Structures are given as structure tokens and as C-alpha cells.
Amino acid sequence: MNTMDDMEPLGLFPDPRLSGIDGLVGFHIRLASAAVYQHFTETFSDLGLTQKQVAVLWLIEDQPGIAQADIGRRLKMDRASVMAIVNRMQDRGFVQRGASSQDRRRQTLSLTESGHASLELARGCIAEHEKWLKDRFTPAETAMLVELLRRVYV
Amino acid sequence: MNTMDDMEPLGLFPDPRLSGIDGLVGFHIRLASAAVYQHFTETFSDLGLTQKQVAVLWLIEDQPGIAQADIGRRLKMDRASVMAIVNRMQDRGFVQRGASSQDRRRQTLSLTESGHASLELARGCIAEHEKWLKDRFTPAETAMLVELLRRVYV
DNA sequence: GAAAAAATGTGAGTGACACATACAATGTTG
DNA sequence: CAACATTGTATGTGTCACTCACATTTTTTC
Numbered sequence: 001m002n003t004m005d006d007m008e009p010l011g012l013f014p015d016p017r018l019s020g021i022d023g024l025v026g027f028h029i030r031l032a033s034a035a036v037y038q039h040f041t042e043t044f045s046d047l048g049l050t051q052k053q054v055a056v057l058w059l060i061e062d063q064p065g066i067a068q069a070d071i072g073r074r075l076k077m078d079r080a081s082v083m084a085i086v087n088r089m090q091d092r093g094f095v096q097r098g099a100s101s102q103d104r105r106r107q108t109l110s111l112t113e114s115g116h117a118s119l120e121l122a123r124g125c126i127a128e129h130e131k132w133l134k135d136r137f138t139p140a141e142t143a144m145l146v147e148l149l150r151r152v153y154v
Numbered sequence: 155m156n157t158m159d160d161m162e163p164l165g166l167f168p169d170p171r172l173s174g175i176d177g178l179v180g181f182h183i184r185l186a187s188a189a190v191y192q193h194f195t196e197t198f199s200d201l202g203l204t205q206k207q208v209a210v211l212w213l214i215e216d217q218p219g220i221a222q223a224d225i226g227r228r229l230k231m232d233r234a235s236v237m238a239i240v241n242r243m244q245d246r247g248f249v250q251r252g253a254s255s256q257d258r259r260r261q262t263l264s265l266t267e268s269g270h271a272s273l274e275l276a277r278g279c280i281a282e283h284e285k286w287l288k289d290r291f292t293p294a295e296t297a298m299l300v301e302l303l304r305r306v307y308v
Numbered sequence: 309g310a311a312a313a314a315a316t317g318t319g320a321g322t323g324a325c326a327c328a329t330a331c332a333a334t335g336t337t338g
Numbered sequence: 339c340a341a342c343a344t345t346g347t348a349t350g351t352g353t354c355a356c357t358c359a360c361a362t363t364t365t366t367t368c
Contacts, residue, residue: 021212024280025287025296026190028303030205033187034230034326035307036180041327050353051184058175069316076188081354083318088353105316105363126178133179136305142179145302149182151290153189188355195356204324223345235325237347242324259334259345 029152036133043129047122052077054126056085057094057111057119065108067100076153094118183306190287197283201276206231208280210239211248211265211273219262221254230307248272 021027040051049057052075059071072082086109089095094115100106111119134142175181194205203211206229213225226236240263243249248269254260265273288296 020216021209024284025291025300026194026205026284027209028300028307029183029187029190031230032303032306033183036183037326038230040180051180052354055175055181062174067316076185076192077354078356079315079317080319080356084354103316103364107317130178130180133306137179137302141302144298146179146182148291148295148299148302149186152186152287153182191355206325221345231325232327233346234327234329234348238325257335257345261346 039132040129043125043132044122047118047125049118049122052085053089054119054122056082056089057115057122060095060109061111061116061119064110065098065100067103067106067108069106071109089115193286194283197279197286198276201272201279203272203276206235206239207243208273208276210236210243211269211276214249214263215265215270215273218264219252219254221257221260221262223260225263243269 037051044050044054055075056071059074060066063070068082068086069079071077071086072079075082077085086095086097090097092114093112096110096112098108098110100108137145191205198204198208209229210225213228214220217224222236222240223233225231225240226233229236231239240249240251244251246268247266250264250266251261252264254262291299
């Protein structure tokens, strides 16, 4: 009976492709990123961690003693933003700063016990989140998508 | 000799860093989106417009009289965020609010002369920005990328 | 070896925009 | 009419991007 039950009472939405804005690749990347971020924050509402914060914790566990500047380069963030995140993670007791023996400008970063535990919890949420995302694609499509996206930021 | 346990279907990845954070699709979407946003802001440094602001102007020009709630649904933003952007665009003289004759809860939005002019300038920058982005892909790849991304947010 | 340049961390400030919450006015529906 | 949903508005909080400025330390250059 009902063909395409549009959810809008006023029915103000014509075909989404009518607007020229849908012809922009950047627009779709933006919307997809927003959708992923949205689902991420829902999944992580209990832990209270953002994508960036998890990424930073992850990197620090992967490479203990990593410097803030390295994190910035890895995640394409400027130093000020990295510092803000590290400060927050330090305030919450997940990360500790230490002195570097080689380069006295640097601070070596490492996770605390609490940081390791939180990241372990986070990994479970990430697995769930990634499943939600990857279920849309075949393995080949996933590989294709990652390869195309990689061309954008490398 | 079976060393890959359902990780990758084929050796499509030249990078060996697929374990860890690089194995997450969401991570790549995030990085790509950040790179696009970064280039966008560079291209638009003269105009002083963000992606969202341009998108809102674009939608209003496309559908004069559109309501804020419609914009929110179209761009996946909540009402408060839409209002903040419309306020900013109104303060800068690009957008004007008007009363709706059908529904007195609604405000019809339309562009001012200045708004049309700014959007026209913006379109030039967008073309340049999109070229920067699309030059990485063949037309078929672009279509593929958009199709895959669309699955994420619809 | 000293001066210049670069890298690193830090701080303060601004801006964008997500979230949540609450409220008033208006429509819609039982 | 009463109950509910929608729309716009206002307010506050949090994240994180940008910038500029500054001190320290390392590296490069002369």
C-alpha cells in the first residue's frame, strides 16, 4: 500500500540527488564521518571517551614512550590539540608524562594501570562499533573503501 | 601455511600496519574527513566560511523558504546546531528569517543579496576544492567511493 | 665554537559545533 | 478538550580545531 513512507509529514524532501550539493565528494565524506562519530559516541557513552582520546590512548599503548609531536603527526593533529587531549587524559589518570633521556625537549608518554584498563574496555566497544560499520560492506568493499580513503589523507 | 585468519581477503594492502588502529575503517574515515576539512578551510580562508555554513547557504538557495528543522534533517544536525549556524549567517547578513504562512511555528529562510553573492564566490572555491579531492580518483572510483560512503549515513 | 634555525612543549585566546536540557508557541491527533 | 509532537529559542558544557606567543633544547649553519 504505502510505497515509500516518507517520514516527513510535510513531505518537503524531494529526491536527495536533486540538490547539487550531493555531487560533492567532500560532502559525502563529511556526512559519513559525522554518522560514524555519532555512533561512536553512542557506543562510548558509558566510557566517556571520544574518538581522538581513544586513538591517543591506543597509540600510547602501542608505542610506550611516544612523544606528543609523534602523536600529532600520526593523527594529523597540531601540537596544541594533542596537548589538550593528553592533558585531559592525564587529569583523568589514564596517561602519565615522563622525561626523555635522549631529548630533553620531549616528554615520554605512557599509560597508567587505569589507562590500560580503560583502553581494554574501549577495545570491546570499538569491536562492536566496527562491526556496525563493516556490516555494510563485503571484505573486498572494505578494502576498496580504505584504499580510496587513504589516498585522501596521505 | 594458513597465516591469515580471516583478516584480509587478498593482499590488497601494501602497508603492513593493518594490525592495530589502522585496521579500523572508522579511523580512515576520520582521517580522510579531517584532511578534507583542513583543505576546505584553507581554500575558504578568504571567505571565512566553514563546510557547514556553505552547506546551509547552499540548501537555502536551493530551496528558498526551507525551515531550520528541514536543514537539520538534511545535514544530520540537531536543531540547536542549525540555529547557531543560521544565527551566524544572519548576523553576517547572508540569511534572513521570515514568517511562514502555513505553519506559524516555522521560520522561512532565504538568502540576502549578500548571501547569494557569497555563495557564488564560494562555488568557485568549492570547484577548486573538489578538483583537489577528485584528482585522486578516476570517475569510476569516485562513484564507488560515494556509493560506499552513502551506505554509512543513510 | 657561536649564531641561526628548527623542534618540542606549554599557555592563552577564539571559534565551530556537537550534546543535553528546558521552555513557549503552535499543530496534530486521540 | 486533552495529550502529544513539532519548531524555534535559549543556555550551558565539552571537544577540539585554529592562532599567536614564549621558553627550552636540539640541530644546523656559518
